[in-house]
Amino acid sequence: MTSVLGFTVFGVDWVFLKPYIVLGLALGGVYALSGVGIVVLYQATGVLNLAFGAVGAAGALIAYWMINHTSLPHWLAYTACVAFGGIVNLLYGVLFGPAFAKRDPLVKMMGTLALTLILLGIMAWRAPAGGAFVRVITLPTTNHTYELFGAVVNLTQILALAFAVVLVVGTTAFLRFTRLGTAYRAIADDREITATLGVPVRRVEASAWLGSGIVCGASGLLLADLFTSLDYAALTFLVISSLAAALIGRLRSLWVTFAGGLAVGVVQAILTPYNSVTNYRSATPFVLSIIMLLWLARRRVIVFSPSTR
Amino acid sequence: MAVAEAGDRRNWPAAVGLAGPRNIVRAVATVALLAIALFLIPATLGGDWVNTFTSVAIYSVVAAGLVVLYGRVGMISLGQIALLAIGTWTATRLSYATNIPFPLLILITASITCVIGVLIGLPALRLSGLYLALITLMAAGAVNVVLGAIDFPNGGGGFTGRTAVVNLSGLEPVNRPSGAGGDIAYYRYVVVVCALMFLLTLVHFANKPGRAWATIRESEPAALAAGVNVTLYKLWAFALASFITGVAGCLLAAEVGRPTVYGFPTQDSLTMIATALIGGIYTLWGAIVAGVFMQLVPFIFQAEWHINPNFLLIIFGIGLLQVLLTAPGGLVDQFPKDMAKLGRAIYGLFRKATGAVRRSG
Numbered sequence: 001m002t003s004v005l006g007f008t009v010f011g012v013d014w015v016f017l018k019p020y021i022v023l024g025l026a027l028g029g030v031y032a033l034s035g036v037g038i039v040v041l042y043q044a045t046g047v048l049n050l051a052f053g054a055v056g057a058a059g060a061l062i063a064y065w066m067i068n069h070t071s072l073p074h075w076l077a078y079t080a081c082v083a084f085g086g087i088v089n090l091l092y093g094v095l096f097g098p099a100f101a102k103r104d105p106l107v108k109m110m111g112t113l114a115l116t117l118i119l120l121g122i123m124a125w126r127a128p129a130g131g132a133f134v135r136v137i138t139l140p141t142t143n144h145t146y147e148l149f150g151a152v153v154n155l156t157q158i159l160a161l162a163f164a165v166v167l168v169v170g171t172t173a174f175l176r177f178t179r180l181g182t183a184y185r186a187i188a189d190d191r192e193i194t195a196t197l198g199v200p201v202r203r204v205e206a207s208a209w210l211g212s213g214i215v216c217g218a219s220g221l222l223l224a225d226l227f228t229s230l231d232y233a234a235l236t237f238l239v240i241s242s243l244a245a246a247l248i249g250r251l252r253s254l255w256v257t258f259a260g261g262l263a264v265g266v267v268q269a270i271l272t273p274y275n276s277v278t279n280y281r282s283a284t285p286f287v288l289s290i291i292m293l294l295w296l297a298r299r300r301v302i303v304f305s306p307s308t309r
Numbered sequence: 310m311a312v313a314e315a316g317d318r319r320n321w322p323a324a325v326g327l328a329g330p331r332n333i334v335r336a337v338a339t340v341a342l343l344a345i346a347l348f349l350i351p352a353t354l355g356g357d358w359v360n361t362f363t364s365v366a367i368y369s370v371v372a373a374g375l376v377v378l379y380g381r382v383g384m385i386s387l388g389q390i391a392l393l394a395i396g397t398w399t400a401t402r403l404s405y406a407t408n409i410p411f412p413l414l415i416l417i418t419a420s421i422t423c424v425i426g427v428l429i430g431l432p433a434l435r436l437s438g439l440y441l442a443l444i445t446l447m448a449a450g451a452v453n454v455v456l457g458a459i460d461f462p463n464g465g466g467g468f469t470g471r472t473a474v475v476n477l478s479g480l481e482p483v484n485r486p487s488g489a490g491g492d493i494a495y496y497r498y499v500v501v502v503c504a505l506m507f508l509l510t511l512v513h514f515a516n517k518p519g520r521a522w523a524t525i526r527e528s529e530p531a532a533l534a535a536g537v538n539v540t541l542y543k544l545w546a547f548a549l550a551s552f553i554t555g556v557a558g559c560l561l562a563a564e565v566g567r568p569t570v571y572g573f574p575t576q577d578s579l580t581m582i583a584t585a586l587i588g589g590i591y592t593l594w595g596a597i598v599a600g601v602f603m604q605l606v607p608f609i610f611q612a613e614w615h616i617n618p619n620f621l622l623i624i625f626g627i628g629l630l631q632v633l634l635t636a637p638g639g640l641v642d643q644f645p646k647d648m649a650k651l652g653r654a655i656y657g658l659f660r661k662a663t664g665a666v667r668r669s670g
Contacts, residue, residue: 048439092480099634106385106438107633112585114629117583120576121622128617240450243443279458286451293444297435 018151020269023226026157028265029164030222031238031285035245035257036167037215042251043188044208045097046105049089051112052117053239055213056220057232059084061127061219064135064230074140078221086210086219088119093209098202101191116236122297123232130282135230142225160222167215168258180207250296264288311567342597346500351493359610363496363564366503368581369600370557373510374550375585376596381519382546383526385442387578388429388449392551394456394573396558401568404483411486411563416504418562419555426551434540449578456570482566499560507593508552518545532625577603580625587628588637600641 032054042048059081066077092115100108141155145193175181183204186194195201223238224230241264248260264285271281319567345486350362378384400418403409420506425495429448436444456574489498524532532539562568584602602625607618636643 049445096630096634102635104438106442109439109442110385110582111630111633113579114626116626117579117622117629118626121620121624121626124619124622125617128619233574233576235650237450240447247443266526277317280454283451283454286447286454290444290447290451293436293440293447297432299438309495 009084017270017272018149020272021266022148022151022153022157024266024269025152025262025268027223027226027266028262029157029161030219030261031241031245031264032164032258032261033160033167033215033222034219034239034242035261036164036171036254037212037219038242038246039249039251039254039257040171040184041208041212042246044184044204045093045101045108045187046191047100047108047112048096048105048243048251049112049212049216050109050239050243051092051119052212052216052242053118053218053220053236054123054232055085056198056223056238057087057230057235058088058119058123058220059075060137060215060220060230060235061123061135061232064137064224065127066139081221082214082217085215085220086213088115089213089216090206090210094202095205097205097209100237101205114147120232120236123236127232137221137224137230139221139225153245156222156225160226163218163222164258164261168254172254180204183218184208240289241268241285244285244292247289247296260288340572342529342554342618343500343504347497351496356492357608357612358565359492359496361605363499364604365560365597365600365661366496366499367557367560367564367600368598368603370503370506370553370560371538371581372585372588372599372603373507373593374554375599376593377510377513377522377546377550377553378550379585380590380595381514381522381526382543382594383438384430384546385438385582386410386445386550387442387582388445388452389550389554389581390573390578391575392422392426392429392554393475393558393561394452394570395425395564396567397565399555400559400562401483404562408484411484411489414484415559417558418559419552421619422555422558423548423552424527426554427547430544430547430551434543446578449575453570453573453575457571474527483562483568485563494566500563502556502560505555507596510549510553510593513549518542518549522546558648580622583625583629587625587639589641589643591638592641594641595639617639 006154034056038049038052062084063077063081066072066080067074092112096111100111107133139156141159144155146153146158175185183194183199186197186199187201187204191201219242220235223235227234243259243263244260248263249255249257267288268281268284271277271284321385346362346366351359354362371393374389375386378386396418399421400414403417404412429445432441432444485495487496489495521532521537523537524537525539525542531540565572581603582598584599585596588598588602607621610616610618630653632639
C-alpha cells in the first residue's frame with residue numbers, strides 16, 4: 001500500500017517527514033502514558049476517567065503559576081503538578097468512588113464528567129485564556145537536543161517515550177508479581193468476592209486512583225511542554241486521544257494501548273505535511289477510536305462490559 | 310445509595326392518562342407558561358432578554374432530544390451540540406444558496422440532521438451504554454474539527470460560497486421567516502415552533518413508541534422477548550432526537566444570523582448533558598429547566614451581574630454529582646418533593662401552634 005518510491009512518501013520527501021515522526025512518537029508516548037493510566041484505573045475500579053485531561057491541565061497551570069509568579073525552584077513546580085494530579089484523583093476516588101462502586105459504568109463515567117466540569121470551571125475562572133496571551137511551560141530537558149536518524153530530537157520527547165515504555169513494563173510486572181497487583185486483578189475479576197476474601201477493596205481502589213492520578217499529572221506536564229502552549233481547553237480534550245489509545249487496547253491490554261497511543265500520535269503528526277488533509281489531522285484520534293468501536297461491535301456482543309462478565 | 314439505585318430504573322412519571330388531576334395541573338401549568346413566554350416576556354423585558362429567551366427555547370429543544378435518548382430509551386449522547394451545529398450549518402448554507410420559505414427550510418434542515426443523527430446512532434444498535442456515549446463524544450470531536458477546517462459555515466453566495474472577511478462582517482444574515490423579522494416577532498415564532506416540537510415528543514411518549522422505549526430502557530432482553538422491534542425503536546429515538554435538534558439548529562441559525570464555529574465548542578456538549586440531568590432528564594419540564602441553565606443563567610451572570618459565567622461550570626459539576634448520587638429525577642422531580650416536605654414541616658408547626666392556642670383557650 002505505502003508507495004515508498006526512492007525517498008518520497010505520497011509525494012512528500014522522506015527527509016521532510018522524519019521530524020514529524022519524531023514529534024508523533026513523542027506525543028504518542030504521552031497518549032500511551034495516559035492511555036495506560038486510564039486502562040489500569042478502569043480495570044481496578046470500573047471507572048472510565050474522562051477527567052484525565054482536565055486534571056493534567058489544572059496541574060500544568062499550577063506549575064505555570066509557581067514558575068512565573070513565585071520564586072520557588074522549578075523542580076518544585078513540576079513536582080507540584082504531578083502531586084496535584086495524584087491528590088485530586090485520590091480525593092475524588094476516596095470521596096465518590098465507594099458511592100459509585102455498584103453503579104453502571106456509564107454512571108461512573110458521568111461522575112468523572114462532573115469532575116471535568118468543576119475543574120474546567122475553576123480553570124476558566126482563575127486562568128482565563130485571553131487573546132494573544134499564551135502560557136508556555138518549557139521543561140529544562142527541552143533545551144537538550146540531539147540528532148537521531150537525521151532528525152532533531154529533544155530530551156523531553158525522548159523522556160516522554162521512555163516514560164511510556166517504563167510505565168507499561170513496570171505496570172505489567174506490578175500487576176503480575178506484587179500482592180497489590182494481584183489484588184487489582186482480583187477486583188477487576190469480581191469486586192464482591194475479592195472483598196469477601198479479605199482484600200481491603202476500598203484501599204486498593206484508592207491506590208489505583210492515586211497511581212493513575214500521578215500518571216495524569218505527569219502527562220499534563222509533558223503535554224504542556226510538547227504542545228508549546230498551555231491551553232487548558234485543548235489539554236482537557238486531549239483526553240480523547242488517550243481514550244482512543246485505551247479503546248484500541250480494548251480497555252484491557254496495556255501493550256496494545258501503548259501501541260495504540262503511538263499509532264494515534266504518529267498518524268496525527270505524519271499527516272501534517274500533506275496539504276489536502278493537514279487541517280483534518282486533529283480528527284485522527286476521533287476517527288481511529290470510532291473505527292475501533294465499530295470494529296469491536298462488528299458482532300452483536302456487548303463488548304467488555306464488567307457487569308455481564 | 311439505595312435511593313439512587315432505585316431511582317435509576319424506577320423513576321417513571323405516572324402513566325399518561327388524560328383526565329387525572331395531575332394532568333389538569335400540568336395542562337394549566339403549560340398554558341400559563343406559554344402565555345408568559347408569548348406575551349409577558351416580550352412585553353416587559355428588553356431586547357437582549359428577548360434574544361436570550363429565544364436561545365432558551367432553542368436549547369430546551371436540544372435538551373428534549375436528550376430526554377428522548379436518555380430519559381426514555383437509556384442511551385446517552387455526548388454529541389448533541391455537534392448535531393445542533395450540523396443543523397445550523399445546513400440551515401445557513403441552504404439559506405444562502407436558495408430562497409425557500411422558512412418553514413420549508415426548517416423541515417429540510419431537520420430531515421438532513423435526522424439522517425446524520427441516525428447514521429451516528431447506527432452503532433448504538435450494537436454498543437452498550439458506555440461505548441455509545443464514547444462514540445458520540447468522538448463524533449462530536451470529529452464534527453468540530455471538520456467544521457473548524459472548512460471555516461464553518463462561512464457564508465457567501467450559493468451552497469459552497471465563502472467570504473474572505475474573517476469576522477463575517479458585511480455578510481447577509483440568514484433569512485428569518487417572513488413577518489417575523491424583528492427580534493420579538495421572531496422570538497414568538499421560535500416559542501411556537503419549539504412548543505410544537507415538545508408536542509411532537511409528547512405524542513411519541515404517549516403512544517406506541519413511548520411504550521416500546523420504556524420497555525427497552527427497563528430491559529432489552531425483555532423487550533425482545535415481548536416482541537418489541539428493538540432496532541427500529543432505538544433508531545426511531547435517534548431519528549426523533551436528531552430531527553428536533555435539527556429544527557433547533559435551523560432556528561438558531563436565523564436567530565444568530567451569522568453563526569460561527571465558536572458558538573459550538575465540544576465543551577458545550579458536556580454542559581448540555583449536565584444541565585439536562587440537573588434539570589431532570591425524565592420529563593420535558595426538565596428540558597425547559599436545562600434550556601434556562603444553558604442560556605438564561607449565564608446571561609444573567611454576565612450581563613446583569615458582570616460575573617464570569619464560566620464559574621457556573623463548577624456549579625453544574627457539583628449539581629451533576631448530586632443528581633447522579635442522590636436525586637436522579639433532577640430539579641423538576643426533587644424541588645417539588647423538597648417543597649412539599651417543607652410545606653408539611655411548616656404545616657406541622659402551624660398545627661402545633663394552633664393546637665397549643667386551642668388548648669390554652
